[in-house]
Amino acid sequence: MKIFKQRILLLLFLMLFWVLLTSLDRQELIAGGVIVILLTLVFFRRAAVFSDFQITLKSLIYSIAYIFVFLAALVRSNLDIAFRVLNPKLPINPGIVKVKTSLNSKTGRLILANSITLTPGTLTVETKGDYYYIHWIDVSTQDVEQASHEIVSKFEKYLEVMFG
Amino acid sequence: MADILYNTSAVIALIAIVLAGYRSLKGPNVADRVVALDVMTIISISLIVYVAALAQRIIYLDVAMVYALISFIGVIAIARYLERGL
Amino acid sequence: MAVFGGIVTLIGSVFLLLGALGIVRMPDVYNRMQAGTKATTLGTLLFLTGIAIGQIECMCIFRILILILFIIFTNPISSHALARAAHHIGIPLTDKSVTDALADDESEKEGAV
Incomplete structure (x- = not known):
């Protein structure tokens, strides 16, 4: 069914x-x-793009909220990049940090990685198991837990409800 | 008035293509060149849509769509090639 | 309406220019990718939206919508694939970099084997 x-x-x-x-x-x-x-x-029996999507009212509401969260993050990241590029001193402090995700579904992880790439100053470089390796343009912490809290948690909250 | 705005934005996008082309010519290694090329193709998609609006031809939008598809597949293929050879 | 669309298009083209400028100014390939991906995604989104607003009487709005969705979904994926390949073939981070957890983990694994 x-x-x-x-x-x-x-x-x-x-x-x-x-x-x-x-x-x-x-x-x-x-x-x-x-x-x-x-x-x-x-x-193509296996071509199931939405095999993980939860079809409930709550997940629909969260999907719509997620679009707005994502667009706001996109605009903020662009302003951030604009200030960095236009500043003559080029204020960057880059590095690759490791973060942990608690999502289980593959589609959810794909969307999470894409969202991380489009949010302020972060770019997903590699995924291994539960861990993402993220290039961060302004590293403020190297601790896995704290970096996860700063980068991942704001999207995870929504994606957990949407994809389980 | 609107025409001036649209034409100005097309000129700015062209300048952006020239800047990215500079990086693609100069780039110290192959990844730099591919990134610059990716940016150039995405700006070209915008310009193709601008030309479609200028010429009032809906069919040009299909050209932009196919161009986006091919550029995406091309970048993925180059990344695969760099990672472990064809 | 057309003037409003023109302003949106102009803002989008400024973001495209910033992306290209970031590509020229940033010191290594990962930072260039950051500037290139983000700025061109929003820039293309605004550019195409502005043209769609200006041409609202024709049926092409839906096609432009599909184009925007396609670019939002594929742009991060292609930059992710490129960054992964660049790290795999050993293109170094810039000297300013603070940490490289991925290289640390990989060398650790090789040491264990």
Whole structure:
């Protein structure tokens, strides 16, 4: 039953992209899209992008909140980079630190790594097991726990609810 | 008024491409060059969309989309190659 | 409306320029990647949004939306792959760097074997 639900979710997601790419005013395009997506789902049984997504009301609300948190972090990181680049002294203090994540799902980890790359002054370099190695443009602590608290926890709070 | 703003932004994006191209020519090692090339392709995507709006051709947006796809796959392929050879 | 779109596009192009400037000014490849990825992501987002606002009467808004989503999702992935490859082939961090936990862990593992 769970797998069936995930398939439906993936079908709706692919259909949304197809409709955005073409348009809604041609019936044959929509019929062709439905057929192609069904064939894709039949032949690629393991193509489950959202296999970890929890389908509850709370996770939907958290997803929408997460988009805003992410956009705010993106804008802040850009202002941060702008000040650093425009400053003639180039105030950087870089280094690679190690942080730990408590997420279990693969999709959640992918989104977490992407979000870390787009937040102020951090860039994911390598992932090994539960640990991320992060290039930090302004290292303030080398301790694993404290670095995890500063970099990861603000996103983890949301992603834990969304992906479990 | 709006035209002036759009054209100015296109010129600024072109200057950005020239700056990134300087790094891609000068870059001390291969990773620097690839990063500069990545930035250049992303700015080019913006400029292709600008040209699409200028010429009022929706089909040019598909060009931008395919260009984004190819640049992404190209960078991933180069990274794989650097890591363990083809 | 078109003027508002033009202003958004102008801000986006300024971020693109800052990204390119960061690429030229930063001392090593990882810092360059930071500047390049972040500034170009937001810059492209604003640039394309501005053009979509200016051209609101045509059907191309959805395509621009897909393009923006694609860039937001793939830009960090490609920079992550490049940073990993650069560290793997041993491109050094700049002299200003404080710590390199990844290199420490890797040398530790080799010592254990």
